[in-house]
Amino acid sequence: MSPTLPSTITDEARARAPISSATVVGVSVLYLILATVFTGTRIYTRYTVYQQFWWDDWSMVLAWMGTIALCTLFIMMMQHGGGLRRDDEPTRDYKLYLEIFQDLQMVARTSMFFAKLSILLLYVRLFYPKGVARSLFWWIIQAVIWLNFLYTVGLILAIALQCVPYHKPYGSSCVDQYMVLISASIINIISDLLVLLIPMASLWRLNMSRKRKWAVWALFAFGTLAPIASIARLAYQIPMADGTDTTVIYMIVVLLALAEQVIAMVAGNAPVVSAWFVRLVLKRGKRDAVSPAEAANVPRTLTQRFWPDREGHQESPKERRLRKWKRSGASDPYPITITTVQSTASQEALDPRHRSLGDAESGRGSEAWELSENASIAAGTKRHTQNLN
Known part of the structure; x- marks a missing residue:
């Protein structure tokens, strides 16, 4: 110009x-x-x-x-x-x-x-x-x-x-x-x-x-x-x-x-x-809302935070066969509907197969805020746990 x-x-x-x-x-x-x-x-x-x-x-x-x-x-x-x-x-x-x-x-x-x-x-x-x-x-x-x-x-x-x-x-x-x-x-x-x-x-x-x-x-x-x-x-x-x-x-x-x-x-x-x-x-979920680094007790450097990476981990052959056998769909994008992030170094926050996520849904994450009623949360968690089993 x-x-x-x-x-x-x-x-x-x-x-x-x-x-x-x-x-x-x-x-x-x-x-x-x-x-x-x-x-x-x-x-x-x-x-x-x-x-x-x-x-x-x-x-x-x-x-x-x-x-x-x-x-x-x-x-x-x-x-x-x-x-x-x-x-x-x-x-x-x-x-x-x-x-x-x-x-x-x-x-x-x-x-x-x-x-x-x-x-x-x-x-x-x-x-x-x-x-x-x-x-x-x-x-x-x-x-x-x-x-x-x-x-x-x-x-x-x-x-x-x-x-x-x-x-x-x-x-x-x-x-x-x-x-x-x-x-x-x-x-x-x-x-x-x-x-x-x-x-x-x-x-x-x-x-x-x-x-x-x-x-x-x-x-x-x-x-x-x-x-x-x-x-x-x-x-x-x-x-x-x-x-x-x-x-x-x-x-x-x-x-x-x-x-x-x-x-x-x-x-x-x-x-x-x-x-x-x-x-x-809204001051909800504050007690349970932890970062991935806090959940893993591993501090994340600036490079780790700013370097582009996605949540989850690579699927093993056994997990792939199990998923195909169950015909399961994608997992719940957990951080959107709840402020708690229970994962290891931000790699497993969206993976329902990880133990920390199962613990969060069954225990300490149950009081965190979600965009749904408590009854629907409990029902969804129960169905999710059954799918994992």
Whole structure:
């Protein structure tokens, strides 16, 4: 992007703007606060409670950095005429405005990719810990990841090369910006729906009670707002995106895109943040909530905490034959529905075959908080113990 020059927009023009500068700054600050609070709480929880990071955590950090860049570019668009009537914006500012919008589209697609990648990798970590065999849903998750990656690369190339010469979206030799926006929104809606449907189907394979499944699914339910935001953006773009008042239209499009980005981040962080919320805010499960290192009486170094690794352990041939004979599904993603983590060095927290987890369900972990009623917990624990025997 070319260096940003001082704006020549008058105060009278800003006073007549349909979208005020205060609105742009206020919304940007709100989005940044939400993204920072949820991402920061996630990192704190993974560092102190679980003491183990994986690629889903680092992907969310990249999405958070992308959100900061998005809000910064959004404010820069406002400084160069974003929100004003097209007739009130000088030509020089309008050129810079369109250049910034072009950069923002590429940053938005990259940031959204990492947010969705974090959610999909969270599914892998929860539903397929070490020792759980790959199933059809595992391959579906991988397919959605690669489809999102290819879509991201394709859209970035389409935006970057849409004009000849490069970075002259104001000229007449560009592809149809209207079709780029509409096509991107349609593909994004399909991607959002795929990301939303995967946990719905995977949860019913877990060895837990029906009520507890609904409770876990409720943690992901906030993600339904992401496709709603995408549909709202598409509904606005179809009749309006080819209009001439682009200084207002593009700002509204960016507002909706930022909303979708923040919703995806909140939905991706919610399953991890829930453990922190229950332990520190509701003050439940505090006595039993121990870290994997505390459970094993082995202190974990910074390298061990930050080096990406998954919970569980590799399945032995005997365990694999037993699982196939019983036709059992994936285990309960234990840390989501309970704040206690009884495992050895964060390697066996999600593995129901491990003795420490059996002890937790039968003894000291029974008083820890779960997203279900006590009766359903007891029933689910009893069925789980029978399966182990």
